[in-house]
Amino acid sequence: MGDVIAITCPHCGGQVERASNEYFAKCPYCGVEIAFNEIREEAQVGAYRERLDVLEQSESTDREKRLTMQRWVRIRNISFAAMNLTNFLAFVLVGCDTMGGIDKWVPAGALLMLVTLAGFLAAVPLLAVNYPGYNALYKKEEKFGKVRMFFVLGGVGIGLFLLSAIAAYIVLSLLFG
Numbered sequence: 102m103g104d105v106i107a108i109t110c111p112h113c114g115g116q117v118e119r120a121s122n123e124y125f126a127k128c129p130y131c132g133v134e135i136a137f138n139e140i141r142e143e144a145q146v147g148a149y150r151e152r153l154d155v156l157e158q159s160e161s162t163d164r165e166k167r168l169t170m171q172r173w174v175r176i177r178n179i180s181f182a183a184m185n186l187t188n189f190l191a192f193v194l195v196g197c198d199t200m201g202g203i204d205k206w207v208p209a210g211a212l213l214m215l216v217t218l219a220g221f222l223a224a225v226p227l228l229a230v231n232y233p234g235y236n237a238l239y240k241k242e243e244k245f246g247k248v249r250m251f252f253v254l255g256g257v258g259i260g261l262f263l264l265s266a267i268a269a270y271i272v273l274s275l276l277f278g
């Protein structure tokens with residue numbers, strides 16, 4: 102339950118009480134339907150259906166954009182997880198040469214590194230271009246969201262690769278150290 106707000110009937114000037122989460126009221130004095138326009142913060146006579154349509158439309162647009170954003174985040178997480186897994190394996194395989202004396206695994210490791218690099222070079226611009234950049238809090242698109250996301254993904258990606266390489270080194274140290 103929201104707060105109760107007193108509004109002035111635009112038709113007769115009577116005081117009408119409206120809950121803050123309700124957009125429509127009927128004036129108890131003159132009986133007209135009042136639609137409250139929360140954007141312009143004013144009460145309007147009638148316009149009932151019109152206001153309802155606008156609200157429903159913005160709700161469904163918002164829901165769609167939220168879903169698009171969620172899908173994008175899921176794809177980003179999966180692709181970054183996959184790249185870091187191949188990066189981790191690549192460093193383990195290559196590291197087996199110096200730390201475990203298993204040099205026949207080096208070519209496989211080098212190949213995995215190339216796969217990781219190719220994936221990274223493809224994923225960052227693709228993810229940035231498809232970034233919906235929807236701010237659910239303010240219900241609007243972010244300005245320059247795609248450009249910024251390109252650099253964020255690049256930076257975060259390189260950071261994660263360092264971490265997965267370090268993780269590979271730790272695992273090798275435990276195995277051969």
Ligand SMILES: [Zn+2]
Binds near residue numbers: 110113114128129131
């Ligand atoms: Zn009235």
